[in-house]
Amino acid sequence: MDRWQTIIEPFRIHSVEPIRLTTVEAREAALEAAGWNLFNLHADDVLIDLLTDSGTGAMSRDQWAGIQHGDESYAGSPSWFAFLESVTALFPFRHVIPTHQGRAAEKILFSVLGRPGMVIPNNTHFDTTRANVEFTGAEAVDLVIAEGRIPSAEHPFKGNMDVDALERLLEDRGADVPVVFVTITNNSGGGQPVSLRNLRAVRAVCDRHGVPLFLDACRFAENAWFIHEREEGQATRSIPDIVRDIASLADGMTMSAKKDGLANIGGWLALNDDALAEQCRNLLILTEGFPTYGGLAGRDLEAIAQGLREVVEEDYLRYRIRSTAYLGEALDRAGVPVVKPFGGHAVYLDARALLPHIPPLEYPGQALAIALYREGGIRGCEIGTVMFGRHRDGTEAPAAMDLVRLAIPRRTYTQSHVDYVIEVVRWVAERAADLRGLRIVEAPLALRHFTARFEPLPA
Ligand code: F0G
Numbered sequence: 001m002d003r004w005q006t007i008i009e010p011f012r013i014h015s016v017e018p019i020r021l022t023t024v025e026a027r028e029a030a031l032e033a034a035g036w037n038l039f040n041l042h043a044d045d046v047l048i049d050l051l052t053d054s055g056t057g058a059m060s061r062d063q064w065a066g067i068q069h070g071d072e073s074y075a076g077s078p079s080w081f082a083f084l085e086s087v088t089a090l091f092p093f094r095h096v097i098p099t100h101q102g103r104a105a106e107k108i109l110f111s112v113l114g115r116p117g118m119v120i121p122n123n124t125h126f127d128t129t130r131a132n133v134e135f136t137g138a139e140a141v142d143l144v145i146a147e148g149r150i151p152s153a154e155h156p157f158k159g160n161m162d163v164d165a166l167e168r169l170l171e172d173r174g175a176d177v178p179v180v181f182v183t184i185t186n187n188s189g190g191g192q193p194v195s196l197r198n199l200r201a202v203r204a205v206c207d208r209h210g211v212p213l214f215l216d217a218c219r220f221a222e223n224a225w226f227i228h229e230r231e232e233g234q235a236t237r238s239i240p241d242i243v244r245d246i247a248s249l250a251d252g253m254t255m256s257a258k259k260d261g262l263a264n265i266g267g268w269l270a271l272n273d274d275a276l277a278e279q280c281r282n283l284l285i286l287t288e289g290f291p292t293y294g295g296l297a298g299r300d301l302e303a304i305a306q307g308l309r310e311v312v313e314e315d316y317l318r319y320r321i322r323s324t325a326y327l328g329e330a331l332d333r334a335g336v337p338v339v340k341p342f343g344g345h346a347v348y349l350d351a352r353a354l355l356p357h358i359p360p361l362e363y364p365g366q367a368l369a370i371a372l373y374r375e376g377g378i379r380g381c382e383i384g385t386v387m388f389g390r391h392r393d394g395t396e397a398p399a400a401m402d403l404v405r406l407a408i409p410r411r412t413y414t415q416s417h418v419d420y421v422i423e424v425v426r427w428v429a430e431r432a433a434d435l436r437g438l439r440i441v442e443a444p445l446a447l448r449h450f451t452a453r454f455e456p457l458p459a
Contacts, residue, residue, distance in 0.1 A: 006415075007319060007322045007323050007326055007415065008319070008415075009319060009323075009411070009414060009415070010315040010316060010318075010319050011060070011411060014061055019046075019047055019048075020044055020045070020047070021047065021377075022045060022047065022377055024374060024375065026045070027045065027373060027374050027377060028374060030042070030045045031370060031373065031374060035441070035442070035452070035453025035454055036366070036370055036438060036453070036454035036455065036456065037449075037451070037452055037453060037454060038051065038369055038370070038373055038379050038380075038381070038382075039051075039449070039450050039451070040451070040453075041373075041379065045377075046373070046377060046378075046379045047376065047377030047378065048376070048377065048378045048379070048413060048417055048420065048421055049379050049409070050346075050378060050379060050380050050381075050405075050406040050407050050408065050409075050421070051379050051380065051381050051407065052381065052407050052409075053259060053345045053346065053407040053408055053409050053410060054256065054258040054259055054407075055101075055258035055263070055264045055265055056264075056409035056410075056412065057262055057264075057409045057410030057411055057412055058409075058410070058411045058412045059262065059263070059264070059303060059307070060262070060306070060307075060310055060411075062306050062310070063262065063263070063302075063303045063306045063307055063310075064303075065306075066082075066299070066302035066303050066305060066306040067299045067302060067303055068299075069082075069299075069302050070297060070298040070299025070300070070301070070302050071298045072297060072298045072299075073298065074290060074293070075290055075292055076292055077292060077293065077298045077301070078298075079298035079299070079301040079302045079305070080098070080292040080293060080298070080301055082301065082302055082305040083096075083098065083301035083302070083304055083305045084096055085305070086304070086305040086306075086308040086309060087268060087270065087304075087305075087308065089240070089308075090220075090240060090243045090244060090247065090308060090312070091217070091243070091244075091247040091253060091270055092244065092247060092248075093247070093252060093253070093270035093271055093272055094271070094272045094274070094277070095270060095271050095272070095274070095277035095280075095281075096268055096269075096270045097268060097269040097270065097271075097277070097280055097281060097284055097291060097294060098266070098267075098268050098288075098291075098292075098293060098294030098295070098296055098301065099266075099267045099268055099269060099284070099288050099294045099295050099296075100265060100266065100267065100288060100294065100295025100296060101256055101257075101258060101265060101266065101267045101295070102128065102216075102218060102254055102255060102256025102258070102267040103128040103129075103132065103256075103267075104267060104287070104288055104294075104295055105254040105255065105256075105267050105268060105269035106128060106129050106132040106216075106254050107132050107135075107287075108269055108280050108283045108284055108287075108288075109179075109214075109252075109254060109269055109280060110132045110133050110135070110136050110138070111136065111283055112276065112279045112280055112283065113136075113138075113178040113179055113276075114132075114133055114135075114136030114137065114138035114178070115136055115137055115138060116136075116137030116138065117137075117138075117176055118136070118137075118138035118139070118176050118177070118178055119138060119139045119140075119141055119169070119173055119176050119177055120133045120138055120139070120140055120141070120177065120178065120179060120180075120181060121141045121142075121143050121161075121166060121169055121177065121180050121181065122140065122141070122142060122143070122180075122181040122182065122183055122216070123142065123143060123144040123148070123159055123160065123161045123181075123182055123183055123186050123189065123194065124142045124144050124148070124159075124183060124186050124187075124188040124189045125140045125142060125181070125183070125188070126183060126187050126188055126216065126218075127188070129181070129183070129216060129254075141169070142188075143161055143162045143165045143166050143169070144158075144159065144160070144161065144162060144186060144189055145158070145160045145161070145162045146162070148160070148186065148189045148192060149189075149400070151190075151339040151340070151348075151350055151401060151403075152339075152340060154340060154341055155192075155341075156193075156195070156226075156230040156231075156341070157192070157193050157194055157195040157198060157226070157230070157231075158186070158189060158190070158192035158193070158341065159183070159184070159185055159186030159189055159192035159193050159194040159223075160194050160195060160198040161182055161194070161198060161201075161202050163198070163201045163202060163205060166180065166202060166205050167205050170205060170206075170208075170209040170211060171209075174209045174210075174211065177209075177211050178211075178212075179211065179212050179213070179214050180202065180205075180206050180211055180212070180213050180214070181213075181214050181215070181216055182194055182199065182202060182213065182214075182215055182216070182250075183215075183216040183218075184215055184216070184217055184218075184219060184220055184223035184246070185219045185222055185223045185226070185343060185344050185345070187218070187219070187345075190339045190343045190346070190348055191219065191222070191342075191343020191344045191345045191346050192341075192343050193222070193223045193226035193227065193230070193343075193344070194223060195227060195230075195231050196227055196231055196234065196242070196245060196246065196249075197231065199246060199249045199250075200249060202249075203249045203250075212251040212252065212273070213249065213250050213251055214250060214251060214252045214253055214254065214271075215246070215247075215250045215252075215253040215254075216253070216254050216255075217246075217253045217254070217255050217260075218255060218256045218258075218259040218260060219259050219260050219344055219345055220243055220246065220255075220260055221239065221243065221260040221311040221312050221317060222260065222317065222320065222321065222344030222345060223246070223344070224239050224242040224243045224246065224312070224317075225239065225314075225317040225318075225320075225321055225344070226321070226344065227242050227246075228242060228317075229321075239312040239313075239314060239317065240312050243312060251271060251272050251273065252269070252270055252271030252272060252273070252276075253268075253269070253270050253271075254267070254268075254269055255267050255268050255269075255270070257304045257307065259345070260308075260311045261304045261307045261308060261311070262303075262304075262306075262307030262308075262310055262311050262410060262411075263300065263303045263304045263307045264300075264303070265296070265300055266296055266300050266301075266303075266304045268294070316411075320344070320410065321344055323408070323415070323418065324342055324343070324344060324345065324346070324347060324408050325342045326415070326418060327342075327347050327406065327408070327418050327421065327422065328340070328342035328347040329342070330422045331347065331349070331422060331425055331426070334422070334425075334426045334429070335429070336349060336354065336425055336426065336429045337349065337350035337353035337354050338350060339403065345407055345408060346405050346406060346407040346408060347405075347406045347408075348383070348403045348404070348405050348406070349368060349380070349403060349404040349406065349425070350401070350402075350403060351364040351365040351367070351368040351369075351382075351384065351402045351403060351404050352364050352365075352384070352401060352402040352403075354368065354429060354432050355367060355368060355432055355435055357433065358435065358436070358437040359398075359437070360384070360385045360389070360398030360399070360402055361385065361389070361396060361398065362436075362437025362438060362439070362457060363382070363384070363385055363386050363402070363437055363438050363454075364384070364385075364402045364435075364437065365382035365383065365384035365385065365386065365402040365403055365404050366382045366384075366386050366437075366438055366454065367435045367436060367437055367438060368380075368382075368404050368428070368435065369381065369382045369404045370438075371428045371435055372404070372424060372425065372428055375424055375427060375428055376420070376421070376423075376424030376427075376428075378406075378421055378424055378425075380404045380405055380406045380407075381404065381405045381407065382402075382403075382404055382449065383401075383403045383404070383405050384399045384401060384402030384403055384404075385398050385399045385402055386440075386448065386449045386452065387399065387449040388400075390443070390448055394445075406421065406425075436456055436457050436458070436459055437456075437457050438454040438455060438456055438457060439454065439455055439457060440452050440453070440454055441453050441454065441455050
């Protein structure tokens with residue numbers, strides 16, 4: 001296969017969904033109505049939707065067939081056993097607790113483990129993970145390696161945990177740390193992978209301090225592929241084998257099946273500790289459902305069971321990672337500032353570097369995201385001062401970076417869609433000096449990026 005340069009999608013199309021071509025004028029009107037917030041758009045006014053890779057992928061023929069096999073028995077459904085078998089084939093934890101999505105698993109686990117005075121380290125907490133930790137009164141700390149904080153720093157495993165910093169934290173405050181988390185791949189750090197070697201080192205530190213290690217494993221298959229490609233001695237191993245090796249280093253995991261479950265909804269919490277599992281199951285019954293379906297229908301359990309078999313296929317992963325890099329490489333070649341190396345599920349544009357004339361408090365990421373929508377109907381997501389700039393005391397300060405994430409839904413867009421995205425981003429980047437910042441006219445106290453309304457600043 002390496003003989004040919006063209007990345008081909010390792011599937012052909014079986015059922016199509018129309019996308020609507022709109023004019024700049026129509027999109028301008030849609031933006032106006034949405035208060036210049038892309039979360040407020042009607043999704044059918046979007047041409048290429050790169051807002052998230054979560055739950056937005058296309059399911060396969062065999063997943064849709066699985067949907068038809070869904071058995072909706074309240075307890076002990078065959079679909080539950082199919083799900084359990086697929087999950088434990090990769091992650092052989094003693095207890096698997098199904099949830100409607102990843103954050104439900106986080107909510108349950110941290111409700112049991114978190115309280116004021118506790119501290120929970122991670123390479124980088126994803127927003128919902130951090131929010132669920134903080135909701136219990138515990139503190140969420142990020143201990144990614146130094147390279148992981150620098151957009152332009154090249155490192156093959158930029159998601160790695162800073163093992164020395166973890167060791168220091170556990171020496172100082174070990175008794176206050178109920179669990180150590182590692183997120184694979186590190187989404188908030190740009191979809192960057194964690195190496196097996198780093199996971200082993202983290203495991204050793206956890207063992208010395210008697211603290212359990214959990215994975216936030218949303219993008220485990222993409223992480224395993226990076227290990228296969230980049231880590232010494234791993235190229236000849238199968239992906240499932242690498243995944244089981246990762247799992248063997250942990251005591252449990254939280255998972256969003258909306259990413260590497262290749263499903264539109266779903267998740268789980270898995271762990272070995274019997275007593276902790278019992279406490280978590282009791283909470284599951286309060287908010288999600290009976291332990292053999294959690295927050296899911298039997299048909300969802302079937303879609304995930306099949307998705308987990310497909311996501312570890314090498315042809316799929318090679319295409320997945322290559323096609324994300326294809327977008328990143330083309331933009332990089334065109335001189336558009338992008339975060340490097342390219343992660344598994346997204347390419348991040350550095351809006352602060354592209355728009356030096358727009359100060360952070362006039363939201364360069366938002367300005368760029370809006371321009372991509374206005375010009376080309378492409379919806380990305382601002383990850384910057386709109387998202388992180390407002391502090392709890394009501395003050396505002398620039399976020400560490402102002403990025404726009406172009407997240408790639410799985411198996412959904414073709415190479416020509418991506419070529420179109422490249423063309424639009426280049427066109428906008430060439431006219432970057434014409435873009436204007438915005439001001440916020442209305443915003444809630446927390447998580448303002450979802451609902452804030454903006455107004456473009458005059459030229
Ligand atoms: N952990 C990570 C690393 C995630 O990326 C996400 C979701 C979650 C947990 C929560 O899972 O959405 O199923 O409740 N990330 C999505 C995103 C929303 O766009 O990056 P969930």
